[in-house]
Amino acid sequence: MDDVIARAHALASESFITASGPGGQNVNKVATAVQLRLDVYALRLSPPVFHRLRELAGTRMTARGELVLTARRFRTQEANRTDARDRLAELLREAHNLPEQRAKSRINRVGKTERLKGKKLRGAVKAGRGKVSFD
DSSP states (O other): OHHHHHHHHHHOEEEEEOOOSSSTTHHHHSOOEEEEEEEGGGGOOOHHHHHHHHHHHGGGBOTTSEEEEEEOSSSSHHHHHHHHHHHHHHHHHHHHSOOOOOOOOOOOHHHHHHHHHHHHHHHHHHHTTSOOOOO
């Protein structure tokens, strides 16, 4: 797991762009936001992990399999770079976690008849709500 994160950090390319948000006049002059790009296919993830990563990434993953993370919360390049790398690591950790299998619920015979009885009663109430005809 940690080796995948280390590989991702090594393969990711960073570019600095001008950001909106805090920074005053400095924000217009200095490129403090970090755009981190990673080719997910280069990580050689197993198919289930890749599909979970694609699901978690959503619109942050391009059609070519490139993951694009933009970090602009902080005023400094270094803080934004750390933020982007941490978010990438967290995304990869989440993709490696297997979701818990949901246990199928079972209802016993008495519970089933009670449920059906309640549905019949509700249906009767709703059936009595129709238009009143005086014919």
